[in-house]
Amino acid sequence: MTPEHRTPTHRNRLTELFGIEVPVVLGPFGGVSSVELTAAVSDGGGLGSYGLYGFTADAIRPTAARLRETTAKPFALNIWIPTGDEAASLPPQDFSNYVEALRPYFEEVGLPLPDMPDRYMPDYDEQVAATLEAAPAVVSFVFGVPAPDLVEEAHRRGILLVGTATTVAEAVALEAGGVDAVVASGMESGGHRVSFLKPAEESLIGTFALVPQVADAIKIPVIAAGGIVDRRGYSAARALGAEGVQVGSAFLATRESAAVPAYREILHSPAAGETVLTRVLSGRLARGIPNRIIRELSEATETAPFPVQNWLTGRFRPQAAAQGNTELMSLWAGQGAPLIRHDSAADVLAELLAGSPVL
Incomplete structure (x- = not known):
């Protein structure tokens, strides 16, 4: 059959690999993922x-169990790999100083100052063991290459692995490490920049430049991420060599997400047209909509390192969200957010898939 007589299809190596119908992946959200949204994307044919x-x-x-009860389709669980630069502990006086600097925000939402915890993050090995035990169709990783024994055990259990790259070198390292697909995350992406071979500030490559280079450099499927919101972004990503797209902000703005109404309203507003890269909320570089806390902490002489800063601001940010106080929240969003038009996961999927797949 000649190319002009072939029927366009969204099916390709990626859909075959994951056992899904369309090559659309929901971006995993730290703190605002929801079972409802995850299931809605999977039930809609994506991952x-x-x-x-x-x-x-x-x-x-229990989270994996709820997902399995809600959808019979494949889904992914996402884990952060330790990079080795995490601050495992702090001297008590340093912790007290960092807490004191944030006192006004705790007082504003009506919370007491927190005591120093035994640890700031769960044990990574325990997370991995529980995730493999849950046996999702896919486990995706950010901030590094999963260890060889983890890759071997996941594959033994029939679990596929996806890594996330912000540079070509990272994509090559992930393929060499045995993952089954790579997300090429352009600097337009919302949330944390997940670079791991060089500092995030030295790895700010746009989606349009990154995706074709990664597609040329590796043989496994590439999933484009960053600034993809509608049919135009989907079509462009496919034309650049991606076999799928990962979409965050557009799905975050839907009613199925765990984002509070005030957050979703901002994503649908002109304010979404301005995003900044900042370390002040978590200690790691992330893209979000600027608000009062970002402006004020950016003027501070020093903030705590990751994950201490993320833990500290994470004590009051959920309370601020519950109160609808968007000035004290992390409003992560990508540069494509001004293109958001839909408030349901089904409509976002339909819009993306109205784009042209590569024949």
């Missing part, structure tokens, strides 16, 4: 994803 940042093993198991 729903759920972010496990901060989850203990005891929290991972």
